[in-house]
Amino acid sequence: xxxxxxxxxxxxxxxxxxxxxxxxxPEGPLGMxxxxxxSVSMSPPLVGFLPGKESNTWQKMKxxxxxxxxxxxxxxxxxANEFFRRENDPWEVVPWHESPEGLPSIDGSLASIDCSVFDxxxxxxxxxxxxxxxxAEIMETGSPLLFLGGAYGQYRGN
Numbered sequence: 001x002x003x004x005x006x007x008x009x010x011x012x013x014x015x016x017x018x019x020x021x022x023x024x025x026p027e028g029p030l031g032m033x034x035x036x037x038x039s040v041s042m043s044p045p046l047v048g049f050l051p052g053k054e055s056n057t058w059q060k061m062k063x064x065x066x067x068x069x070x071x072x073x074x075x076x077x078x079x080a081n082e083f084f085r086r087e088n089d090p091w092e093v094v095p096w097h098e099s100p101e102g103l104p105s106i107d108g109s110l111a112s113i114d115c116s117v118f119d120x121x122x123x124x125x126x127x128x129x130x131x132x133x134x135x136a137e138i139m140e141t142g143s144p145l146l147f148l149g150g151a152y153g154q155y156r157g158n
Contacts, residue, residue, distance in 0.1 A: 015148040018080055020070040021049055022096075022104035023061040029091050029104040030064075032057040033080050035147050036126075037069060045133035046118055050126040058127065062120065067131060068103035069113040072145040074154040076108055080145065101134050111138050 016035035023030045036050040047069060051058035061067060072079060082090035095107040101114040115131030122128075143155045 012149045015146045015153070018072045018145040018147050018152070019049070020072055020079065020083060020106055020109070021051075021061075021067050022070060022106065023064045023067045024103060025060055025064060027060075029096070030057055030061050031083050031090065031104065031106075032061075033083050034069075040130060044118075046130055047113060047115060047133060048128055048130045050123060050128050052126050054125075058129075062117070062129075065117045066101060066103055066134075067115055067117070067129075068099055068101070068105055069115065069131075070106040070109040071111040071113075072106070073108060073110050073140060073142045074145045075142065076106075076145055077152045079106060079108070080152070099135070105139075108140060110140050110142060110144060111136065 040046040099105040
């Protein structure tokens with residue numbers, strides 16, 4: 001079996017897009033930064049993401065049965081960082097609005113994808129959350145925020 005540190009180094013060579021998965025809750029909106037977002041199926045339209053089993057945010061989100069995937073732009077590194085910090089409530093400084101499905105949608109994101117929970121599968125030390133797409137929209141033009149080798153980056157297309 002591969003050593004955990006070596007595994008992390010190898011996978012650190014593969015870039016991931018940075019998304020912010022959000023959900024409403026009785027206490028107010030919830031959000032978590034996710035790099036493990038993937039398109040799963042066209043028919044039915046399914047997407048997925050993988051929160052850690054220890055995630056307190058996912059524990060609260062799962063009861064809502066709906067979530068919004070916000071595709072962050074390369075101008076929104078600060079948004080991602082606000083949701084990593086624990087000192088302040090990120091919802092006080094990150095602008096957002098309700099999507100057509102009533103989900104928290106982050107202003108300035110490239111796209112938002114509203115979903116209902118289709119299934120949740122056990123995947124090692126994570127959950128694989130499958131979402132059925134209820135609606136999606138392109139919100140801004142620009143390039144996505146990427147994560148590669150432990151740092152944020154930008155896509156430099158031709």
